[in-house]
Amino acid sequence: MPELPEVETIVRGLARKIVGKTIAGAEVRLARIAVAAPTVDFAAEITGERIVGVRRRGKYAVFELASGSSIVTSLRMTGRLVVARNGQPELPGTHVVLHLNGRARLRFSDVRTFGRMRLVGSHEEWDRELGVEPLSSSFTPEAFIGMLSGRTTPVKALLLDQRRIAGIGNIYACEALWEARIRPSRPSGRLTKPATHRLRRAIVEVLGRAIEMRGTSIDDYVDADGLQGSFQNNLSVYGKTGRPCPRCGASIVRTVLAQRGTWWCRRCQK
DNA sequence: CCGCCGCCCTGCTTGC
DNA sequence: TGCAAGCAGGGCGGCG
Numbered sequence: 001m002p003e004l005p006e007v008e009t010i011v012r013g014l015a016r017k018i019v020g021k022t023i024a025g026a027e028v029r030l031a032r033i034a035v036a037a038p039t040v041d042f043a044a045e046i047t048g049e050r051i052v053g054v055r056r057r058g059k060y061a062v063f064e065l066a067s068g069s070s071i072v073t074s075l076r077m078t079g080r081l082v083v084a085r086n087g088q089p090e091l092p093g094t095h096v097v098l099h100l101n102g103r104a105r106l107r108f109s110d111v112r113t114f115g116r117m118r119l120v121g122s123h124e125e126w127d128r129e130l131g132v133e134p135l136s137s138s139f140t141p142e143a144f145i146g147m148l149s150g151r152t153t154p155v156k157a158l159l160l161d162q163r164r165i166a167g168i169g170n171i172y173a174c175e176a177l178w179e180a181r182i183r184p185s186r187p188s189g190r191l192t193k194p195a196t197h198r199l200r201r202a203i204v205e206v207l208g209r210a211i212e213m214r215g216t217s218i219d220d221y222v223d224a225d226g227l228q229g230s231f232q233n234n235l236s237v238y239g240k241t242g243r244p245c246p247r248c249g250a251s252i253v254r255t256v257l258a259q260r261g262t263w264w265c266r267r268c269q270k
Numbered sequence: 271c272c273g274c275c276g277c278c279c280t281g282c283t284t285g286c
Numbered sequence: 287t288g289c290a291a292g293c294a295g296g297g298c299g300g301c302g
Contacts, residue, residue: 001294001295001296074297075296076296076297077279077294077295077296078281093280111279111280111281112278112279112280112281112295113278113279113280114278114279114280114295114296114297116297153272153273160296162297169295169296170295170296219281219282219294258274259274259295260294260295260296261293261294261295272302273301273302274300274301274302275299276298276299276300277298277299278295278296278297278298279294280294281293281294282292282293282294283291283292283293283294284290284291284292284293285289285290285291285292286288286289286290
């Protein structure tokens with residue numbers, strides 16, 4: 001499932017391929033995927049627009065258009081954004097195709113149809129509820145302490161809450177907590193000061209390393225070229241039920257926390 | 271404000 | 287072997 005490192009990798013690839021191109025037309029094959037304001041036709045509205053930028057915010061890929069509008073794309077679990085030439089084979093479940101100048105096509109596919117491409121106006125604050133970018137200078141120790149302090153919520157649930165930190169999903173929450181040697185169920189407000197610092201650094205470190213490895217491909221994720229990442233080979237605990245902890249050798253367990261599968265080491269995560 | 275729950279959806283895994 | 291139930295999960299709306 002695409003989290004921050006996967007979306008970052010996709011966006012960097014897309015930026016290289018489609019910035020400066022004009023949208024000559026748009027095919028919306030499944031209407032509920034392409035969302036616009038009630039009176040606005042998504043395809044008609046973006047036709048003729050030039051793509052002036054592609055960026056990431058949290059787990060969203062944002063296409064910035066010359067008019068000031070943006071297409072905010074959420075991939076959820078199985079969404080994919082791939083650029084291909086017209087005529088090249090499509091991925092299954094291709095619901096939206098943007099025709100760019102020349103033969104380039106930007107395809108959005110999603111077998112589970114949870115993902116969305118949403119057209120937002122230039123002054124629409126679509127990300128008002130989204131939290132801090134963990135790889136930005138705003139993710140300071142003080143900011144992180146402010147999020148944790150006084151809360152009883154399990155720290156893993158807090159890491160998954162996009163209103164606090166934007167971009168962490170289940171894989172990197174599990175990996176960062178393992179890295180910081182913190183039990184996922186620990187009440188957020190009960191972390192010691194050193195544990196808080198370890199966790200903040202672990203988040204930054206794990207996300208950065210995953211970007212270097214071009215993301216984690218377990219089931220569906222591919223980049224803008226349709227290629228897999230390689231961070232799945234560097235996972236310590238995610239999906240590793242019964243395998244030895246890379247740090248202490250104890251068996252990795254799977255529990256359920258905040259309705260999510262949670263992998264961790266009972267011996268060295270406290 | 272906060273936290274919890276159900277829903278959306280389909281492919282894969284599990285169990286009989 | 288075949289089939290159906292169960293499971294997976296990010297974001298969102300509803301509820302207490």
